[in-house]
Amino acid sequence: MRKFLHQALLGLNDWYRYLIVFLLAALGYFLGQVPFLLVIWRVMESDQSIGEEEFNQFLSNPDFTLFNLSSNVGFLLILFTFICAMVVFYFSFKLIHKRSFLTLITPLTQLRWSRIIFGFGLWLTLTALLELYFYLQAPEHYTFQFELKDFIWLMVISIFLLPIQTSFEEIFFRGYLMQGIASAVSTPVIPLILTTLGFALIHGSNPEVTKFGLGIMMTYYILAGLFLGIITLWDDGLELALGVHFGTNFFGAVILGYSGAAIQTDSLLKTSELNPQHMVVGFIICALVFLVIAAYTFGWKQFNYLFHTISDDRKRLKSETEIDYSKFLVENE
Numbered sequence: 001m002r003k004f005l006h007q008a009l010l011g012l013n014d015w016y017r018y019l020i021v022f023l024l025a026a027l028g029y030f031l032g033q034v035p036f037l038l039v040i041w042r043v044m045e046s047d048q049s050i051g052e053e054e055f056n057q058f059l060s061n062p063d064f065t066l067f068n069l070s071s072n073v074g075f076l077l078i079l080f081t082f083i084c085a086m087v088v089f090y091f092s093f094k095l096i097h098k099r100s101f102l103t104l105i106t107p108l109t110q111l112r113w114s115r116i117i118f119g120f121g122l123w124l125t126l127t128a129l130l131e132l133y134f135y136l137q138a139p140e141h142y143t144f145q146f147e148l149k150d151f152i153w154l155m156v157i158s159i160f161l162l163p164i165q166t167s168f169e170e171i172f173f174r175g176y177l178m179q180g181i182a183s184a185v186s187t188p189v190i191p192l193i194l195t196t197l198g199f200a201l202i203h204g205s206n207p208e209v210t211k212f213g214l215g216i217m218m219t220y221y222i223l224a225g226l227f228l229g230i231i232t233l234w235d236d237g238l239e240l241a242l243g244v245h246f247g248t249n250f251f252g253a254v255i256l257g258y259s260g261a262a263i264q265t266d267s268l269l270k271t272s273e274l275n276p277q278h279m280v281v282g283f284i285i286c287a288l289v290f291l292v293i294a295a296y297t298f299g300w301k302q303f304n305y306l307f308h309t310i311s312d313d314r315k316r317l318k319s320e321t322e323i324d325y326s327k328f329l330v331e332n333e
Contacts, residue, residue: 002236002302003107005182005191005310006317011099018180021092025172028088032081039077043067060210063264071265072153075253078263079157082165089172104175106237115235119243120250122293126286127251134271134278141273150266158253166245173199173225174232174241182310188233189306196225211260212276220280224248227287234300244290 044050050067058066064074090101105111135142173195181191200221203209209217228241249263257267258274294300302308 002233002305002313003317004232004236004238005179005188006314007099007103007107008097008179008183009314009317010103011097013097013180013183017096018177021089021096021176024092025085025089029081029085031088032084035080036077039069039073040067043069060207061260061264062207062262063259070150072150072157075154075157075263075265076161079161079165082168083161086164086168089168089176093176104171104179104238105242106239108237112237112239115237115239116243116246118294118297119231119240120247121243122290123244123247123286124251126289127247128255130282130286131251131256134282138273141271143270143272144268145266145270146268147266151268154254154265154267158250162249162253163242163246166249167242169199170228170238170241170245174229175238178229178232183314186309186311187307188310192226192229192233192306196222196229199225199228206262207260208262208276212274216276216280220276220283223280223283223287227283227290230306231291231294233305234303235294235298240294 040055044055044067047068054066058064062074062078064071064077093104094101102109102111177198178191178195181194182188185191200218203221204214204218206217228244231240231244232238252261252263252267253265254267256269256271257263257265258271295303
């Protein structure tokens with residue numbers, strides 16, 4: 001029996017605890033923005049040529065060179081907001097819910113690192129192949145750039161700090177909130193839909209929305225949320241989603257960037273033309289291929305689990321958790 005959704009039963013699960021943790025995590029996120037705001041304020045104070053017009057331009061296209069800052073410094077400042085949010089979320093969750101942080105990721109006693117690596121590697125490969133196709137259609141839209149020192153620092157930041165940002169979003173939405181909602185509803189599809197909508201809404205303020213339009217970008221965010229949620233439920237753990245999300249952002253930070261993206265770095269390639277409709281269609285194709293390969297690799301069979309009645313499972317597991325924690329730990333496949 002699948003048990004990822006029922007991990008909330010391991011600790012204290014009152015509704016107000018979710019509200020408190022949510023508010024504390026939000027506070028951590030906003031506190032993490034303080035260094036970014038201070039740096040921008042100092043630059044604008046010292047350089048009178050940088051004013052409100054440049055700041056508004058930055059909001060629609062977060063290019064830190066507008067403030068005479070390197071893209072790596074800007075990248076660090078953005079990631080710091082998520083690092084701060086993750087730290088606050090980690091400690092507040094353990095303190096308020098009285099359960100292990102690992103339970104937000106897996107019902108096992110340890111992470112399935114092979115799943116994370118698989119998700120990252122396969123998604124990065126599929127994304128690269130899709131972009132190669134776009135490149136062959138119009139190579140004149142792409143420019144190559146490489147500065148060894150800057151690229152080394154970009155790689156260090158992307159390998160060691162970027163996973164904190166992607167992991168925070170995955171653990172918060174498809175771990176914490178999905179498990180919390182599942183503890184009060186009858187079918188997995190309900191937390192899947194609600195967390196997908198929440199995931200899309202928080203990305204609604206991204207600069208891509210201003211550049212390409214709300215409709216097409218919300219379609220992309222909703223599809224991405226559904227895909228990440230589905231692989232989490234079908235695999236009964238968050239590891240694949242952690243790998244895929246990291247692969248997505250790693251590709252955008254290190255391999256290919258474009259004007260108007262939320263992540264602005266000195267990536268190896270820049271494209272001057274990005275068609276959002278093609279991006280959505282390409283994402284759907286990559287997601288379907290990923291699902292087929294993952295289903296075959298990991299032997300997924302219960303594809304109707306999204307509509308499975310989980311109420312009886314929850315009742316039985318709740319009675320078991322009151323007896324012995326070890327009884328509902330599943331074995332590694």
